[in-house]
Amino acid sequence: xxxxxxxxxxxxxxxxxxxxxxxxxxxxxxxxxxxxxxxxxxxxxxxxxxxxxxxxxxxxxxxxxxxxxxxxxxxxxxxxxxxxxxxxxxxxxxxxxxxxxxxxxxxxxxxxxxxxxxxxxxxxxxxxxxxxxxxxxxxxxxx
Amino acid sequence: xxxxxxxxxxxxxxxxxxxxxxxxxxxxxxxxxxxxxxxxxxxxxxxxxxxxxxxxxxxxxxxxxxxxxxxxxxxxxxxxxxxxxxxxxxxxxxxxxxxxxxxxxxxxxxxx
Amino acid sequence: xxxxxxxxxxxxxxxxxxxxxxxxxxxxxxxxxxxxxxxxxxxxxxxxxxxxxxxxxxxxxxxxxxxxxxxxxxxxxxxxxxxxxxxxxxxxxxxxxxxxxxxxxxxxxxxxxxxxxxxxxxxxxxxxxxxxxxxxxxxxxxxxxxxxxxxxxxxxxxxxxxxxxxxxxxxxxxxxxxxxxxxxxxxxxxxxxxxxxxxxxxxxxxxxxxxxxxxxxxxxxxxxxxxxxxxxxxxxxxxxxxxxxxxxxxxxxxxxxxxxxxxxxxxxxxxxxxxxxxxxxxxxxx
Numbered sequence: 001x002x003x004x005x006x007x008x009x010x011x012x013x014x015x016x017x018x019x020x021x022x023x024x025x026x027x028x029x030x031x032x033x034x035x036x037x038x039x040x041x042x043x044x045x046x047x048x049x050x051x052x053x054x055x056x057x058x059x060x061x062x063x064x065x066x067x068x069x070x071x072x073x074x075x076x077x078x079x080x081x082x083x084x085x086x087x088x089x090x091x092x093x094x095x096x097x098x099x100x101x102x103x104x105x106x107x108x109x110x111x112x113x114x115x116x117x118x119x120x121x122x123x124x125x126x127x128x129x130x131x132x133x134x135x136x137x138x139x140x141x142x143x
Numbered sequence: 144x145x146x147x148x149x150x151x152x153x154x155x156x157x158x159x160x161x162x163x164x165x166x167x168x169x170x171x172x173x174x175x176x177x178x179x180x181x182x183x184x185x186x187x188x189x190x191x192x193x194x195x196x197x198x199x200x201x202x203x204x205x206x207x208x209x210x211x212x213x214x215x216x217x218x219x220x221x222x223x224x225x226x227x228x229x230x231x232x233x234x235x236x237x238x239x240x241x242x243x244x245x246x247x248x249x250x251x252x253x254x255x
Numbered sequence: 256x257x258x259x260x261x262x263x264x265x266x267x268x269x270x271x272x273x274x275x276x277x278x279x280x281x282x283x284x285x286x287x288x289x290x291x292x293x294x295x296x297x298x299x300x301x302x303x304x305x306x307x308x309x310x311x312x313x314x315x316x317x318x319x320x321x322x323x324x325x326x327x328x329x330x331x332x333x334x335x336x337x338x339x340x341x342x343x344x345x346x347x348x349x350x351x352x353x354x355x356x357x358x359x360x361x362x363x364x365x366x367x368x369x370x371x372x373x374x375x376x377x378x379x380x381x382x383x384x385x386x387x388x389x390x391x392x393x394x395x396x397x398x399x400x401x402x403x404x405x406x407x408x409x410x411x412x413x414x415x416x417x418x419x420x421x422x423x424x425x426x427x428x429x430x431x432x433x434x435x436x437x438x439x440x441x442x443x444x445x446x447x448x449x450x451x452x453x454x455x456x457x458x459x460x461x462x463x464x465x466x467x468x469x470x471x472x473x474x475x476x477x478x479x480x481x482x483x484x485x486x487x488x489x490x491x492x493x494x495x496x497x498x499x500x501x502x503x504x505x506x507x508x509x510x511x512x513x514x515x516x517x518x519x520x521x522x523x524x525x526x527x528x529x530x531x532x533x534x535x536x537x538x539x540x541x
Contacts, residue, residue: 038225
């Protein structure tokens, strides 16, 4: 069975359901349960939404490349884009005067990624930004 | 995303289907704002057929909740699928919103 | 954006957060609101606040409520150590350590709650009353709104390590301050427009020379942080304003300083009086 799948789309909001459906179907093929699939789609959707709305702000939308790898112990999602790097320093100081409604979308997005994934790694090079998300297939036993 | 509307004793029951994400949420917000502007401030959102919600969808919920309450009504949720419930709960919204098992009990809750 | 409907009657909630004896300031708030002709449409209480939330909901006169508190909340409550808890700690297997753990013997508080609230239930409350506790097994916040008041209160004040958890309506319950020290979210959910929130940062111990004091200190640190973050979120999530009422005390009030009761109520009244014109403006009555 193939263990790695790739998809590339222009960074537009219309790509969100396409990425989600793609992720859902390959996960189904690998027998991944619905709750687990939802978590993966949520984290991927939040990450891509952020790239689409902020990463390519003020320029023509470039690409988002998604790769899903199935391993016996975990699933690895890699999301690569070529836009502006995510600036954790700036996001750490949110605009407290903005409406909560406006902050919900961006604030909860990252929070949901951390809540649903076991490992989150962000790397940025001169060429691209790459977010790697890992979710373990079997949760380690609670201590 | 699709929204169908029906009126039960002055309560607007909006059934959403599909996804509530960054792509569809502006449309959902517009629809709800139009409802509230037309004087419907007792709204039930039946989410049984919603297969996906992200933080962008939460923004829709929060906006509708505040606007209906400002108008003296309320925005209540019904029939949350597991994934949708998880997202609502992770955000802490279960403690500030009224949530029911089905649209019927949500709409009758307005009559109590 | 739709504007607020002027015909809609604004519902006022009084939320009394955790704060031990300081929660008695709620009686001062009630007095001040009554004098200003502002009716309270619902009361929410958590931990120490549940004692006063219940009294206010029952329609108890301020003087009577003060008298009841004098009889109820004194330092003796934490004087008597639970011998079985000590034995269970030293030899958990022999004495059968279980979830019913509390360092203090709770027989005195039980008899005092019985004397103050008798067999009254939530149905006897004149205005909707909600008491917040925490499910010890699942960690969930639990909103109590039916059953015997003294059971709900006993659950809501089950200070961790100090008083053992309380089984009520098939759940093992602990102090509400562990999940929601100032439960304004309950008032938001129940449709309150104007929320008057009486909340306190819990005081830190001046010395730590006993296991109960050590336990108090640990839980206080966590609860104070939880209070800050919950309040910030709920305040922003509410469609109108949450009005915090913060009585000022010129001296340190400890958890069981019942001698200070009168002063606490006065300071509560004073703090509320300062907010009355603002509340009236929001209610459109001035």
